[in-house]
Amino acid sequence: xxxxxxxxxxxxxxxxxxxxxxxxxxxxxxxxxxxxxxxxxxxxxxxxxxxxxxxxxxxxxxxxxxxxxxxxxxxxxxxxxxxxxxxxxxxxxxxxxxxxxxxxxxxxxxxxxxxxxxxxxxxxxxxxxxxxxxxxxxxxxxxxxx
Numbered sequence: 001x002x003x004x005x006x007x008x009x010x011x012x013x014x015x016x017x018x019x020x021x022x023x024x025x026x027x028x029x030x031x032x033x034x035x036x037x038x039x040x041x042x043x044x045x046x047x048x049x050x051x052x053x054x055x056x057x058x059x060x061x062x063x064x065x066x067x068x069x070x071x072x073x074x075x076x077x078x079x080x081x082x083x084x085x086x087x088x089x090x091x092x093x094x095x096x097x098x099x100x101x102x103x104x105x106x107x108x109x110x111x112x113x114x115x116x117x118x119x120x121x122x123x124x125x126x127x128x129x130x131x132x133x134x135x136x137x138x139x140x141x142x143x144x145x146x
Contacts, residue, residue, distance in 0.1 A: 020080055024088015028058075032093045047114075048102040051095050052122055058094035059126040062086055063133030067141070074141040 005013075035057075036050030043049045065085050069077035077085075099122060106115035 017080055017083060020084040021088040021091075024084040025092035028089040028092025028094075031089075032095055036095075048099070048118065051099050051102055052118070052125065055094050055096065055099060055122060056125040056129045058090050060129035060133040061093075062090040063130035064137045065090070065133075067134045067137035072141060073137065074143070 032054050035054050039050030039053055065082075067073060069075050069082055103115050103119055106112070106118060
């Protein structure tokens with residue numbers, strides 16, 4: 001084959017990318033479990049603090065990393081590295097499906113106002129965190145130096 005990538009090499013590249021995302025998801029999932037267990041141990045099980053925390057931290061992290069390594073970013077990151085961190089680690093770390101289930105359980109347990117408060121506080125925290133991560137990375141991108 002001349003002038004290009006062989007079909008086998010292209011497939012190997014795709015498999016390698018998926019393997020990196022899978023590894024990142026494993027790391028993110030373990031970190032999420034540790035954070036959730038820690039939140040229950042520290043604050044008790046009455047409110048899903050662990051989910052609120054990991055989704056806020058994950059929102060900050062993805063906003064920060066995406067901006068820092070984006071086209072105008074200060075740090076160059078290849079596609080595989082970006083997918084490993086953003087789809088893998090951040091995707092494995094954040095827990096939107098758990099958030100949805102916890103909200104449903106709050107409603108089912110007769111606490112619809114607490115469920116609504118949880119949704120509002122969560123959305124505000126996550127959107128604020130992703131904006132804060134983005135702004136911090138933008139400032140780092142503007143600093144002088146290499």
